[in-house]
Amino acid sequence: MRARLGERDIDLDVSVTDGQVLAVLGPNGAGKSTLLQLVAGLLRPDDGQVEVGDTVVTDTASGTFVPVHARGVAMLSQQAMLFPHMSVAANVAYAPRCRGQSRSRARASARRWLEAVGAVELADRRPAQLSGGQAQRVALARALAAEPRVLLLDEPMAALDVTAAPPLRRLLREILRGQRRTAIIVTHDVLDAMAVADRAVVIEDGRVAEAGPTRTVLTAPRSRFAARIAGVNLVPGTVSAPGVLRAAWGAEICGTGDAVPGTAAVALFRPAAVAVHLAPPRGSPRNVMAVTLAEVDVHGAAVRVRGTDQPDGGTGLAADITAAAAADLDLAPGQTVYFAVKAQEVALHPVPR
Known part of the structure; x- marks a missing residue:
């Protein structure tokens, strides 16, 4: 992705290879969430190009702009944002149904992903009956059920308490690394980056301050933010x-x-x-x-x-x-x-x- 957004003073050049997990670090207001919004199609850059896999989804030069639902991306944020009127199973089955799967196939897909995140026993509950950690597990299953080419995670553990965050971190590591998922995770937490990401970029003032293997960035930092958190x-x-x-x-x-x-x-x-x-x-x-x-x-x-x-x-x-x-x-x-x-x-x- 290469994108410039004048209103927010953003000028970024970031890439992640297929099957890789990229951690995006930086202080508040640096442009981390803006990066995810540009990839997801929630923002249009003034100038630049965004590719998902081998598909150009944004190109200001040619006027290309693929809508959010057709980009092959899914986002998981701090809040689970589950549909309150649906059961857990229906929430997870929503994306397969939107892709045209039959009810029975969508239910089977939902069960498979609920099993993957260790939440199959929650299938019949409504979101209001879930704890914060349970809701994020279900939200992760819903995102994965969409079969995205790129999974975008915006501080997914920031709203969880100290007991709920570690299990979800381990789960993300198992799924993202074990299944070779392509993902971008925005986080302030060194543990999140070290646990799940292959590479890391540090964004400061809307620019990439440094990039490299996660362990290198966090043990031999070149930017002030990385040094501070390390x-x-x-x-x-x-x-x-x-x-x-x-x-x-x-x-x-x-x-x-x-x-x-x-x-x-x-x-x-x-x-x-x-x-x-x-x-x-x-x-x-x-x-x-x-x-x-x-x-x-x-x-x-x-x-x-x-x-x-x-x-x-x-x-x-x-x-x-x-x-x-x-x-x-x-x-x-x-x-x-x-x-x-x-x-x-x-x-x-x-x-x-």
């Missing part, structure tokens, strides 16, 4: 010399990696690798950065110490220290401290232009 520090800049990154505001960070001098890159390092000092430390060579504290909070078994936003507006750097160390340092927001991290703990990664 829980690592990220400083963008330009490689000024081998093993040295110069940030836009002049700070230099030493690290290791294959980034070439003169190219754009990011420095990545874990909060657990950062030591916090009240005065500039002496001793072994390391990166030392003066930081004004924005927050000090418990983060799992550690205390997360985070600085104010970086000078270019990026998320503030973070350090994870022990509770004893935090007490000894007597840290408080507004205080200036020094973050130190050894060069071997810093990875310098090139950023594709």
Whole structure:
């Protein structure tokens, strides 16, 4: 898909191969749901082309625009959106009936998909009698019963509680990966992406900020959003010399990696690798950065110490220290401290232009 939508300042170029699951990540308002709407035919781009399989369903140059029902896509959103006056079985049989199947064939198809999602015992219930997790299982069965070429999932687990989300996540993994379904899943949750997606794209400000295998995007991110959800520090800049990154505001960070001098890159390092000092430390060579504290909070078994936003507006750097160390340092927001991290703990990664 390549599409530009001026009103929303969207300019995207995204692709997913047959049988692949693509996770779409990004902050609120970045354009993730707009991407799904463009694929589904709920929005027309100002310029661009959308293909589903080998069929062009949108092409502004030729005036092609296939309507929603004829695109071969199905969407599952945060809310199940089941027909309230129909039974569960009738809801799932709806798409097969719309495709012209007989009542008996449609009922058989509905039962098959309800069995696939572990909800066959719910067949005679009405949507009002279902829990949130049950309703999403039924909605997934209904979407799959449409036999879509591409399944679109817009935050399908966002509205579920902590007990209902994991089973649905496992179910999606089994169905999407086990059956080699082509799907695009929009999510804010790292677990969703890691569990079900082969590849991931990060959208920021209506543009693709990075793309690649899911594990690579979430363990060696190139964008601020991916770094934030992956829980690592990220400083963008330009490689000024081998093993040295110069940030836009002049700070230099030493690290290791294959980034070439003169190219754009990011420095990545874990909060657990950062030591916090009240005065500039002496001793072994390391990166030392003066930081004004924005927050000090418990983060799992550690205390997360985070600085104010970086000078270019990026998320503030973070350090994870022990509770004893935090007490000894007597840290408080507004205080200036020094973050130190050894060069071997810093990875310098090139950023594709």
